[in-house]
Amino acid sequence: MAVSFDEGTGIFTLSTKNTTYQMQADGYGYLLHLYYGRKTRGVMDWGLTFADRGFSGSPYDAGDDRTYSLDALPQEFPTQGTGDYRSTLLVVRDSHGTYGADLRYTGHEITEGKYSLAGLPAVYANPNEESQTLTITLKNERLGLTVSLLYGVIPGKDIITRSAIVRNDGQDPITLHKLGSACLDFTHGRFDVITFCGRHTGERQLNRQALTHGVYSVGSRRGMSSHQYNPFVVLADRDTSETHGRCWGMQFVYSGGFFAEAEHDQYSQTRLTMGLAQEKFAYDLGAGEEVIAPEVIMSFSSEGLEKLSHNYHACIRENVCRGKFKHSPRPIVINTWEALYLEFSGKNILDVAESGKALGVDMLVLDDGWFMNRNDDARALGDWTADEGKLGCSLPELVSRVNALGLKFGLWVEPEMISEESNLFRKHPDWAMIVPHERPVLGRNQLVLDLSNREVREYIYFAISGLLSQSNIEYLKWDFNRSIASVYSHASDTQGRVLYDYVKGLYEILERLTRNYPDVLIEGCAGGGGRFDAGMLYYTPQIWCSDNTDALDRLHIHYGTSFGYPAGVIAAHVSTCPNHQTGRITPLRTRYVVSCYGAFGYELNPFRLTDEERREISTQIEEYRSDREIIAEGLYYRLSSPQSDNYCAWEYVSPDGSKALINAVIPHNHGNAPVVYVTPRGLTPGSLYRDKWSGEIYPADALMDSGFPLKMPRGDYESYTFRLDRL
Ligand code: GLA
Numbered sequence: 001m002a003v004s005f006d007e008g009t010g011i012f013t014l015s016t017k018n019t020t021y022q023m024q025a026d027g028y029g030y031l032l033h034l035y036y037g038r039k040t041r042g043v044m045d046w047g048l049t050f051a052d053r054g055f056s057g058s059p060y061d062a063g064d065d066r067t068y069s070l071d072a073l074p075q076e077f078p079t080q081g082t083g084d085y086r087s088t089l090l091v092v093r094d095s096h097g098t099y100g101a102d103l104r105y106t107g108h109e110i111t112e113g114k115y116s117l118a119g120l121p122a123v124y125a126n127p128n129e130e131s132q133t134l135t136i137t138l139k140n141e142r143l144g145l146t147v148s149l150l151y152g153v154i155p156g157k158d159i160i161t162r163s164a165i166v167r168n169d170g171q172d173p174i175t176l177h178k179l180g181s182a183c184l185d186f187t188h189g190r191f192d193v194i195t196f197c198g199r200h201t202g203e204r205q206l207n208r209q210a211l212t213h214g215v216y217s218v219g220s221r222r223g224m225s226s227h228q229y230n231p232f233v234v235l236a237d238r239d240t241s242e243t244h245g246r247c248w249g250m251q252f253v254y255s256g257g258f259f260a261e262a263e264h265d266q267y268s269q270t271r272l273t274m275g276l277a278q279e280k281f282a283y284d285l286g287a288g289e290e291v292i293a294p295e296v297i298m299s300f301s302s303e304g305l306e307k308l309s310h311n312y313h314a315c316i317r318e319n320v321c322r323g324k325f326k327h328s329p330r331p332i333v334i335n336t337w338e339a340l341y342l343e344f345s346g347k348n349i350l351d352v353a354e355s356g357k358a359l360g361v362d363m364l365v366l367d368d369g370w371f372m373n374r375n376d377d378a379r380a381l382g383d384w385t386a387d388e389g390k391l392g393c394s395l396p397e398l399v400s401r402v403n404a405l406g407l408k409f410g411l412w413v414e415p416e417m418i419s420e421e422s423n424l425f426r427k428h429p430d431w432a433m434i435v436p437h438e439r440p441v442l443g444r445n446q447l448v449l450d451l452s453n454r455e456v457r458e459y460i461y462f463a464i465s466g467l468l469s470q471s472n473i474e475y476l477k478w479d480f481n482r483s484i485a486s487v488y489s490h491a492s493d494t495q496g497r498v499l500y501d502y503v504k505g506l507y508e509i510l511e512r513l514t515r516n517y518p519d520v521l522i523e524g525c526a527g528g529g530g531r532f533d534a535g536m537l538y539y540t541p542q543i544w545c546s547d548n549t550d551a552l553d554r555l556h557i558h559y560g561t562s563f564g565y566p567a568g569v570i571a572a573h574v575s576t577c578p579n580h581q582t583g584r585i586t587p588l589r590t591r592y593v594v595s596c597y598g599a600f601g602y603e604l605n606p607f608r609l610t611d612e613e614r615r616e617i618s619t620q621i622e623e624y625r626s627d628r629e630i631i632a633e634g635l636y637y638r639l640s641s642p643q644s645d646n647y648c649a650w651e652y653v654s655p656d657g658s659k660a661l662i663n664a665v666i667p668h669n670h671g672n673a674p675v676v677y678v679t680p681r682g683l684t685p686g687s688l689y690r691d692k693w694s695g696e697i698y699p700a701d702a703l704m705d706s707g708f709p710l711k712m713p714r715g716d717y718e719s720y721t722f723r724l725d726r727l
Helices: 304-320 346-359 395-404 423-427 454-470 495-516 551-561 588-595 611-633 700-706
Strands: 003-006 011-015 019-025 031-038 090-094 104-112 132-140 145-154 159-168 174-186 191-197 205-210 214-220 232-237 247-252 258-264 270-276 283-285 290-301 333-335 363-366 408-413 417-419 446-448 475-478 521-524 542-544 570-575 599-603 635-638 648-653 659-666 688-691 697-699 718-726
Touching: 003 104, 003 132, 011 132, 011 145, 031 174, 031 290, 159 174, 159 283, 159 304, 174 247, 174 290, 191 214, 191 258, 205 551, 232 258, 232 270, 232 304, 247 258, 247 270, 247 304, 270 290, 283 290, 283 495, 290 304, 304 635, 333 346, 346 363, 346 395, 346 611, 363 475, 395 408, 395 454, 408 454, 417 423, 454 495, 495 521, 551 570, 551 588, 551 648, 551 659, 570 588, 588 611, 588 659, 588 718, 599 611, 611 648, 611 659, 688 700, 697 700
Parallel strands: 333 363, 333 599, 363 408, 408 475, 475 521, 521 542, 542 570, 570 599
Antiparallel strands: 003 011, 011 019, 019 031, 090 174, 104 132, 132 145, 145 159, 159 290, 174 270, 174 283, 191 205, 191 232, 214 258, 232 247, 247 290, 258 270, 417 446, 635 648, 648 659, 659 718, 688 697, 688 718
């Protein structure tokens, strides 16, 4: 049984293949956290300690027992106003302005299968995959507040998910000022906190630092999960490495603002929490209303970060991504953005398509610039009508012509946006999020549509479905090119829920589109990787990783991204040199080696290629086709850190261990430098492997023990590929 309950002690145990999670509804009705770690038998309530703590108060019902304090005890759903002064998950204000809610356990239910969440993405269990749900009910009588804590357990994947449904069962309205989804309390330990920080064109750079007293907090106040901090965080023992030590992850299945806080408290205890961003959040709950805290995916590894990543990779790949494209090979694309930007004609597009076809790609993606008046990026968003003058024909006709060349057709859209210079804005200025009597903050000269408004959602759905039903469009690149700053809905009288309702509105549109157009592959994008999260991956099984296509910068971006997300969902393209973001010139081979992730393609003008480059690209495409299954479905190993090693190497191993693909880049060459050795992992011990390219035969054990040498580089940015087959 994945979930069990002991009536006598009030102890709940969640069991997965390699982990155990335990909590207890104690005699006062508080839900205390007991354990999350290596799989174990027994009851861990002996881990709780009680002492008379000055300035840490006790609940009234504890009477003279001053040793019981919620300020010191590990909890599951800490709530503000209970004498716990640490970061909490819930802040409630009643209609008189009084804060706080003392929540007590009233009951629970254990059900087969993994719960789903109305209107929000959530991990699902596959047919025949064991899963269970535990729902624990907490109540506060004064407010008539009911909180249902949801725990989903997928034992085979070492995954435990959390969410909470907060319902106002009272007579009077209440307002939630903070709503978190998951809390992990540790009574002792010295930890590092690992986050993935960045910026536009520099997303998800690994940041690891020791947690000391105070609160280390990351998050997004931008209405999107953001380029700046990814909603995936890890807490690890100080000595945890790739292959050794304990670590715990939290990943938010949500694409809007979030917080993730790690607090080391006065008693040297640690609390990790994750939930909805507090900024501009004041969720009014009228009598009978409820709100859902988005899901957090938790996992634990006692074997280092690599195992933790493998758990998340499997979960995202198998239990988050959905639809026809979950396992099917993604098309190799040629994208027009870095090839032509906004300046093209229908003829240019067909020329690019034709040469793309000659190179061997599967699909042409027509990026920004195809719709009326879109000759620069300051106008026309919202008016999704093709510019037939510019294209030289209608969109359906262009699509047919591309199809006639033997290529599929993909289209860029940015449906959540509106330009002031657009027909849509002239007709519906109140559909843009603008605070009345304020001048809005512009981002790339555009405004954000109010997706909390049903009419706007209808408009977007029909605009996009109109495009899809008129032409044979088989792929959409769904972009989102600014952060949200002005939060106001003309359609709502409760502005504190607009950002949350916006994200739910986005999910509603995507759900409807994916349901009605199951054959269309949607790629997520937000100025590159500004919304690279598990929430989007539920609808868009691949995401454009970054607007930075420079091979060297991408090494760092892919490295950071790989901790929480599998290679199969990462979109990466080979672009031209000098690179448009950095001006760097790297070998074409290196650009390929760095870009061959799960959703691969080219983003360059094929007419500027030499014949030799053309030949090389055709070979790359063949190579990618033969390797893409292992890339998309294999186990991913980080063999070095580009932050601290003088080389970057990574590896994919097929699930049965019979094949391995090892890629490496030495960014900088030095005179008379020491030889770089790469040490692979995950090969079958006792076996021999042959490298497809050199013919060399390697014993797996020796390779995994002391590695093999890379040839001396001939210059900067040299890359290496090994394709090992087990003999
Ligand atoms: C964003 C995307 C790019 C490109 C442009 C088009 O920046 O990330 O790939 O589509 O928009 O305007």
